[in-house]
Amino acid sequence: MEAGTGVFSEIIDGDVYKYYSEGEWKVSNSGKTVAIINPTTRKTQYKVQACTQEEVNSVMECSKKAQKSWAKTPLWKRAELLHKAAAILKEHKNPISECLVKEIAKPAKDAITEVVRSGDLVSYCAEEGVRILGEGKFLLSDSFPGNERTKYCLTSKIPLGVVLAIPPFNYPVNLAVSKIAPALIAGNSLVLKPPTQGAVAALHMVHCFHLAGFPKGLISCVTGKGSEIGDFLTMHPAVNCISFTGGDTGITISKKASMIPLQMELGGKDACIILEDADLDLAASNIVKGGFSYSGQRCTAVKVVLVMESVADELVKKVNEKIAKLTVGPPEDDCDITPVVTESSANFIEGLVTDAKLKGATFCQVYKRQGNLIWPLFLDNVRPDMRIAWEEPFGPVLPVIRISSVEEGIHHCNASNFGLQGCVFTRDINKAILISDAMEAGTVQINSAPARGPDHFPFQGLKDSGIGSQGITNSISMMTKIKSTVINLPSPSYTMG
Numbered sequence: 001m002e003a004g005t006g007v008f009s010e011i012i013d014g015d016v017y018k019y020y021s022e023g024e025w026k027v028s029n030s031g032k033t034v035a036i037i038n039p040t041t042r043k044t045q046y047k048v049q050a051c052t053q054e055e056v057n058s059v060m061e062c063s064k065k066a067q068k069s070w071a072k073t074p075l076w077k078r079a080e081l082l083h084k085a086a087a088i089l090k091e092h093k094n095p096i097s098e099c100l101v102k103e104i105a106k107p108a109k110d111a112i113t114e115v116v117r118s119g120d121l122v123s124y125c126a127e128e129g130v131r132i133l134g135e136g137k138f139l140l141s142d143s144f145p146g147n148e149r150t151k152y153c154l155t156s157k158i159p160l161g162v163v164l165a166i167p168p169f170n171y172p173v174n175l176a177v178s179k180i181a182p183a184l185i186a187g188n189s190l191v192l193k194p195p196t197q198g199a200v201a202a203l204h205m206v207h208c209f210h211l212a213g214f215p216k217g218l219i220s221c222v223t224g225k226g227s228e229i230g231d232f233l234t235m236h237p238a239v240n241c242i243s244f245t246g247g248d249t250g251i252t253i254s255k256k257a258s259m260i261p262l263q264m265e266l267g268g269k270d271a272c273i274i275l276e277d278a279d280l281d282l283a284a285s286n287i288v289k290g291g292f293s294y295s296g297q298r299c300t301a302v303k304v305v306l307v308m309e310s311v312a313d314e315l316v317k318k319v320n321e322k323i324a325k326l327t328v329g330p331p332e333d334d335c336d337i338t339p340v341v342t343e344s345s346a347n348f349i350e351g352l353v354t355d356a357k358l359k360g361a362t363f364c365q366v367y368k369r370q371g372n373l374i375w376p377l378f379l380d381n382v383r384p385d386m387r388i389a390w391e392e393p394f395g396p397v398l399p400v401i402r403i404s405s406v407e408e409g410i411h412h413c414n415a416s417n418f419g420l421q422g423c424v425f426t427r428d429i430n431k432a433i434l435i436s437d438a439m440e441a442g443t444v445q446i447n448s449a450p451a452r453g454p455d456h457f458p459f460q461g462l463k464d465s466g467i468g469s470q471g472i473t474n475s476i477s478m479m480t481k482i483k484s485t486v487i488n489l490p491s492p493s494y495t496m497g
Ligand SMILES: NC(=O)C1=CN([C@@H]2O[C@H](COP(=O)(O)OP(=O)(O)OC[C@H]3O[C@@H](n4cnc5c(N)ncnc54)[C@H](OP(=O)(O)O)[C@@H]3O)[C@@H](O)[C@H]2O)C=CC1
Pocket: 166, 167, 168, 169, 170, 193, 194, 195, 196, 197, 224, 225, 226, 227, 229, 230, 231, 234, 245, 246, 247, 248, 249, 250, 253, 265, 266, 267, 268, 298, 299, 392, 394, 420, 461, 465, 466
């Protein structure tokens, strides 16, 4: 089945995809649309509604109402619906992945993986939710000095209300469900603002939740450019929690948002430290996989290699041999390197490459670009005065800095304003632990490239890389608040006393 056909035909009006409000697919009164440009052809691939502020207001009203009755729906029933949505999502992996290929140039196989992984995430979340939300705490007062056993405190996790989810372009389905499923299992309603590039894949995913039979208004999806409706959404008084993944926009949102819980997963400049005793074949494979999969457009991509001078030549040679084998071309052909998401993104990457060239970096490959397609490039002998040493290209360009001590590597890593993930390659586990502890990053991988998954692992960034922690369990907890009820006894009561 193709995108926008079969069960998905109700989500499209002519050639414009509808938005989702009050359990229905609607056309915006704005009469305006937003074009989604195919990164490969650089032509308009899809169009979505440019929703108005009034439409956002009515989505929020409806969302508030729907949440009240959802919070009274038994946990097992919420889980049952999520399992159903997960199965429908996986069943429709082909049309959804077709959108990912056309909207964000994700290689065809990776696009399928994203959808399947998302279904698994939703199911896992349902299971985890029934366990952790089904348990509370029971505290007794006499453990605190000066108290008798006269107070029984019962705590449980209650929903926050309306959760606003804003995912980025690179995982428009997976990073949307990683917010939707925890919000719903915990008894919240959810408003999704998908990224413009990736919106149509996200709308198809939302329809899978619709088909599963969630109550009207519990999930909504408003489309439009973040720069136009973003502020209105993030500062909306009906929103009780924001879960955002993206770039520096998240920092701006954090400053503007009101007193509500925020989950921010932002950029990264993940460092890969290679020690003298490292398995260089393993390191080289991970550098290529970590640095170049989805053309480097992952927040967890390896974004700077810090290698001990004594093994640098050998490592660079091994990495270059592997880069030479990467296929470059359209996502439909499942190439390793595909066009980056927008022309402005390609221009930004080119700016970093030009700066490195002017400042004397060694180009291991010839720089080549055709439209949004940039050939993989490994830059050796990068120095701290080059922009590429600090900025994230979000593209297939990877810098190498040669270091003469481990301390120098740790220092470079910690001097970054980002602190998402990092990795270290060594055969000495004791050294690896010391380095992991010294690196200012939310996660450090030993002998493997950075990665968010598996999706139940905690995932968090330090410094400008984020607020809070994701991962299924942490997201469910983050989207709840503790409520206590204290039973006061007229006289102390001790068990068996
Ligand atoms: N730590 C992590 O988990 C991840 C971090 N990232 C980071 O994200 C960046 C790339 O992703 P990208 O999608 O370009 O990031 P952006 O920050 O540009 O966009 C992320 C989302 O925010 C929306 N948005 C834009 N402006 C506003 C606004 N004013 N208010 C509210 N929402 C807004 C976008 O919508 P629209 O598309 O309509 O503009 C999109 O849905 C990189 O820096 C990368 O490191 C990416 C993935 C994961």
